[in-house]
Amino acid sequence: MFKILEARELAANIYLMVVEARRVAKKCQPGQFIIVRMDEEGERIPLTICDYSREDGTVTIVFQTVGAGTMKMAGLKAGDSFHDFVGPLGCPSEFVNEPQEELGKKKMLFVAGGVGAAPVYPQVKWLKERGIEADVIVGAKTKDLLILEKEMEAVAGNLYVTTDDGSYGRSGMVTQTIKDLVAEGKRYDVCVAIGPMIMMKFVCKMTEELGIPTIVSLNPIMVDGTGMCGACRVTVGGEVKFACVDGPEFDGHKVDFDQAMKRQQMYKTAEGRAALKQQEGDAHHGGCGQCG
Numbered sequence: 001m002f003k004i005l006e007a008r009e010l011a012a013n014i015y016l017m018v019v020e021a022r023r024v025a026k027k028c029q030p031g032q033f034i035i036v037r038m039d040e041e042g043e044r045i046p047l048t049i050c051d052y053s054r055e056d057g058t059v060t061i062v063f064q065t066v067g068a069g070t071m072k073m074a075g076l077k078a079g080d081s082f083h084d085f086v087g088p089l090g091c092p093s094e095f096v097n098e099p100q101e102e103l104g105k106k107k108m109l110f111v112a113g114g115v116g117a118a119p120v121y122p123q124v125k126w127l128k129e130r131g132i133e134a135d136v137i138v139g140a141k142t143k144d145l146l147i148l149e150k151e152m153e154a155v156a157g158n159l160y161v162t163t164d165d166g167s168y169g170r171s172g173m174v175t176q177t178i179k180d181l182v183a184e185g186k187r188y189d190v191c192v193a194i195g196p197m198i199m200m201k202f203v204c205k206m207t208e209e210l211g212i213p214t215i216v217s218l219n220p221i222m223v224d225g226t227g228m229c230g231a232c233r234v235t236v237g238g239e240v241k242f243a244c245v246d247g248p249e250f251d252g253h254k255v256d257f258d259q260a261m262k263r264q265q266m267y268k269t270a271e272g273r274a275a276l277k278q279q280e281g282d283a284h285h286g287g288c289g290q291c292g
């Protein structure tokens, strides 16, 4: 069992939990994720890692309530436990393995949309701990939905907050701020964009025009998280990839976002899942237990 040490609501329907998970905390790296289950029969819920402490043996997760599983999870309090807390899963962010000297020369821009601020935070923190300061744009629909602002401020070189409705910080979507910063003379060697699929699609469209290589973190439907079921299939550079083992981070300019978004919608209905199984044949694996 994995004990919850802290549980609080960060914004409407967005929750933070600090969980005692020593083995995961010892090994996890920025970019990776975990899968939780509340009980033996529970749904497997993949979540990106927001923070970790190797000393305390804790992992911090942030999640938004989107379905029955996450709604039930939101009811857990400090002192309750998860039945499973599996990880770290997926590949760490590529920059973790880059020579520090080379990395230090790069001007990096992180773009976090909504709950995407959670997986961006450990990446920027990891860089800061090594003396590398990155610029960060955090976008939220409104001021009330903005999360982790103080935490991000503490690790970012420059932090640009933007709200779609202009209720706080700059006004407009994250793409507007990217455009403004470049127009103001900022130059970036790499961009890391994490947030809703539609945001990552439009950030990539813009950075492609601006000539900025861009990494995105994909969060398609996942079931086993170990490459067995085929649920998290995506197309990158014309090749089939599985986000849980080949990603979750990919070259954003090569991702087929339209297909990924369509697939995400199809997975929601039994009819859609049956169609996917038929269309994807062997590459779907069929072992997800969802497709009949």
Ligand code: NAD
Pocket: 048, 064, 112, 113, 114, 115, 116, 119, 139, 140, 141, 163, 164, 172, 173, 174, 175, 194, 195, 196, 197, 198, 199, 202, 203, 217, 218, 219
């Ligand atoms: P949201 O809808 O509030 O959007 C966040 C920000 O993204 C907006 O404020 C805006 O700046 C930007 N954005 C949205 N649409 C855009 C567009 N068309 N063009 C340019 N910018 C745009 O975000 P949310 O409600 O927090 O998003 C929830 C979604 O994010 C869920 O589907 C969740 O699964 C996903 N998510 C993804 C990851 C990941 O690892 N990729 C992590 C957490 C959450």
Ligand code: FES
Pocket: 221, 222, 223, 224, 225, 226, 227, 228, 229, 230, 231, 232, 233, 242, 243, 244, 245
């Ligand atoms: Fe990736 Fe099953 S979740 S293959």
